[in-house]
Amino acid sequence: MHDIRFVREQAEAFDEGLKRRGLPPMSAEILKADSERRSVQTEMQELQAKRNEASKQIGEIKRKGGNADEQMKLVAAMKDRLSALETAEKELAAKVQGYLCSLPNILFPEVPPGVDDSDAKEVRRFGEQPKIAAPKEHYELGEALGMMDFERAAKLSGARFTVLQGQLALLERALGNFMLDTHTQEFGYLEVSPPLLVKDEIMFGVGQLPKFADDMFFAGRTKSREDLLREALTYAEAADIDALKKGEMSLADVVANAMNRAPVKEDLWLVTTAEVPLTNLVNNEILEKEKLPLRFTARTPCFRSEAGSAGKDTRGMLRQHQFYKVELVSITAPEKSVEEHERMASCAETILKRLELPFRTVMLATGDTGFCSKKTYDLEVWLPGQNRYREISSCSNCGDFQARRMNARCRAAGDKQTEFVHTLNGSGIAIGRALIAVMENYQQPDGSIVVPNALRKYMNGLERIG
RNA sequence: GGAGAGGUGGCUGAGUGGUCGAAAGCGACGGUCUCGAAAACCGUUAUAGGUGUACGCCUAUCAAGGGUUCGAAUCCCUUCCUCUCCGCCA
Structure with a gap:
């Protein structure tokens, strides 16, 4: 959500920000509604003041046993006008609010122009792509091993679900454990086990609602x-x-x-990522600025309807309705978010480095950066079976955009003034895709898969799957 | 699922139609005292918005939304949440 004061004071900068998102200028329209709202509000408040004064007099007169008919007539006369003003004020406020919360965040200047992932700017690259003759894709390997079953998954739940069994199920668990241990023990993240069903306002807080309801699953209690x-x-x-x-x-x-x-009636949404509950942990709170940053991590299932991606990545478990992910969330003081963003990306990169998986880090282009984000780094892991880099983590700095929606603030000791915190989120990293990456990069000619060194202690010493 | 009790400022808690934005206590902050601290005493202590150059003034907010009323923390309706007992249950 945007700050109306920013629109008032820097209308050109606001419109320029929208332009980089490929949107038409909106400031004139917003400011018109805003100034209408304010003039209606002023008139409404003046009338309310008169009414309150008259009501007070009525109270006094009645207490003394007098006749207050005249004052009551006065109040009655302003009643219609007042209720019309109240209605108008509410409508205009909702209109302004509607603009402010439905427009995407303003991007940082360094975000490269472009429309999709091909316009992303590579910022660094790690690891060597392994030389594999006739590399197989993960689903070929998994099905041949008898540990990855799409047919039975479809029997249970339809398309875009997977059943993992045996050593691959263990690999999935091990990946999550390895990531959580790394983030909690080395990078100071607090492990959280949050609810996976959340209320409307929680989805609103992180910008999923009202615009992206189609991407989510809904759990009716009714x-x-x-x-x-x-x-x-x-x-x-x-x-x-x-x-x-x-x-x-x-x-x-x-x-x-x-x-x-x-x-x-409040029904609940299934979380699309642990970012949703983790970020909202601080909603409607005023945090002590000195105690920031707060760093949270969680391994949770993520549920996505994938409404817009029919026909994309239909084979295998690259794009699923349900997958595990380890998420990182930081709540920082406003002036610290840029620094924290770099740190978060490097925490995610560490996971791939330890797994010895080749990857590159890119900065997403203007047209590809998420609604809430001011700047996003994607980590793309090398998939030999596809012969290309694929997204495995996305780290975003949302500035105060989500904090405003959630009303999450901080205050320095001794200060009266509160400020909105900044929020950041990143995958650290997607477990399902990490599993794919391990399988494809560590595949052997006989169809077995070597377990990366970093994972062996999480897999009871197992060195090879298959 | 059934029955009941609740939701008031940073916290505890009073307030059932009118000078209530809200008693009192705690906490916090400032001051007096002190070499300093504690104690004691005195004072200050919500948020958001509008408006004016300005001390300021005005409006809203007692879980949320709606209603009754000249006037609502207080009465009515709906929703959300918390707690207790019973039932069911991992």
């Missing part, structure tokens, strides 16, 4: 769809139903109106 619809329809108005009968209104509109009128 009954069947039919029951839900019936319940909502009890809020339909008689006038709407009459209009429906006369054919003046569509069923869809009647339902939509009823839904709007029905009370909001």
